[in-house]
Amino acid sequence: MNELMIMLFAPLLAGFIAWIIDVRGIREAIGIIGAAIPLGILIQYYSTITGSNPHVEYSLSVGGFKLLFQLNTINWYFAVIASLVGVAMAFGMASTSRNSYEWLFALMSYTGVLGVFLSGDFVGFFLFWELMTFASFMMVLRRNKHESLKYFVLSVIGAYAMLIAIGIIYAKTGALDFASIRQALYMDAMVGSMSKSLTALVFLLFITAFGVKAGAFPLHVWAPGAYSEVDQSYTTFFSGALSKAGAYGFLLLYILMGAKLYAALGTWHGHMMFSYIIAWIGAITVVVASFLAVLQEDIRKLFAYSSVGQVGYILLGLGVGTGLGITGALFHVLSHAVFKGLFWLVVAALILRTGKTEFKDFGGLAEKMPVTFAMALIAVMSLSGIPPFAGFASKWLIYEAAISAHMPLVAGAIFLGSGLAFAYVVRFLYAVWFGQRPSDLEDVKEAPLPLLIGMFILAIPNLVFGIAPGLVTKYLNKLFGQTVVGGTYYKLVTPTGTYNALLVTVLLIFGIAVAGLIYIYGAKARRIPITNTYQSGNPVTEDYNLSIRRNFYRPLAEALEFWLKYSWDRFYERLAGMFEDFADFLREGFYNGNVQSYSWYLAIILLILALWGVL
């Protein structure tokens, strides 16, 4: 057995064993070991991948198909991120999961995601894509049937779209492995034997398929429900790694058909048409999801929308289409996986210890759960893009890319999205951790140790890749075979600017130290009751009581009232309703219970057939 195979199937196998043994303690240990094996093997491959010939291959014959698995610069990167998040998820689940069912399907989706990243052909890609979808669907099904159905229907639409696209590509090129397809389509870009409209169709089908998984607008409607209706430790993986399969798919689109799409669809105002479409999908996703995230009253929903929005950044970076944009997007894949994973683990800890999910029930937990609070703080700063955290470096690269590619509106969309992101994480920070503590939260304890370990696993990359972003960009430069982002480990240099992370870190620490000194030796602090802080002396009426915990952004919601009337959720529900009504109408009309009508149908059909010449 090759090491790639061990890596791929270790989580699945561990999941099965944990499911069969089902003894508390043992199944957790097996699950964590199974989740850690891929990470260990991938780290061993680091020297091979960064060496002169970064390519590892293994092929497997299954039922007449030859599945090709490979490890090269790009999918090693994705696989490492997925396995890092996977390990953190396993530690988190050791504290929060209640049964072996969850272990089985969580680890199964882990194998699915790794398989998607490692596949070298479309057969394996599709098989593992479906394994991943199935396992995550089972996780949602456990908690909420309606949401799982929504997820299932959209996933099925995506899966069939992908299958048709693969079929068209196979019919045109006769190949299923990525290397041959890439070559054939590259040649075809010059010859043009694949027609323009067919190329556009394949593009549309792939966008649908990958867009569903990435949660791109307007296919994002499954994400908020599905992310919030599973074990929150699993959501770490769901939103941290599984949604990246969609981003990986978009990247694959570039690798496989970039030249062909460029040749077929041409340019639009100086941008490549196809990537411009992706950039706008990303931009709209960022804005819409961020606005919706700001208006949520439930922590899980808030971060679910936030996840959708942040994946929008990745699509946007990919859509800019320049080397810088793709570097930024790939960096954001890493930073989103670590900070959003961390967020979900924090949410898991909060739900585990308090059993509450809405902002109005929280408050003042920083004293009760100090370590979790520190982790939440790191996640908040990384997400909102405060240097020196990983989230800043990646967003900075995406901004640079959007600006230097002359896409002012797209850049504006991400600026708006960032502002909104800050608005919602600040609310999370304040409403949950500071302020007055509700009396029923007096005996809340610190999160359990495994959960804390999981948080540490994700918090460290946030800091390390924030202070030394060059670690990531140097690796990503290999992908392009040239220096896209220059500089040292601590300093990023792009054609339009320089970011010195170490300097910022030093300044930040210095600033905090000064602020700390002022706090300790400065003016005397006076404790004030919580009700004094934000009413400015005006009495608060009961019907317009906006506190950080209740309806805080209601003025925004009122300003947006016109736009909030339109919802894709409702649109899809209505569409489903219309289909149902139409089917009912057909049934009522034709299947009317009258024997004589059926005789008429028979006679008419026989007559038609006779006239047609069949009989």
Added chain:
Amino acid sequence: MSLPHISAFYFASIALVLIGLYAVLVKKNILKMLIGLSIMETGVNLLLISIGYISGRSAPILSEGIGPNQAVDPIPQALVLTAIVIGVATTAMALSAVIVLYKRYGTLNVEEIRRLRG
């Protein structure tokens, strides 16, 4: 020609089928529909028989002076024998269903017996 032309058999049997079909499609009383079915069945049987008819030949019974070359086509006759039995069986079953329907609904009008719908 002393014998009627063969197309007269075709015409009459197809006419019987159409009359039966008319009864099934238009009559509201189930018994009348069943009568229509029986008429249709008769028409079909007649049609089958007349397809096998060869002008001037006798019944396909192997006997003195009548060989395979002097007989009409025996296959439709075998088919029709089967079809008659099946027809009688289905009619009998349909009649029993009609009895049950009448007991259950107190009417034989198909428009009123609409609770069969699913």
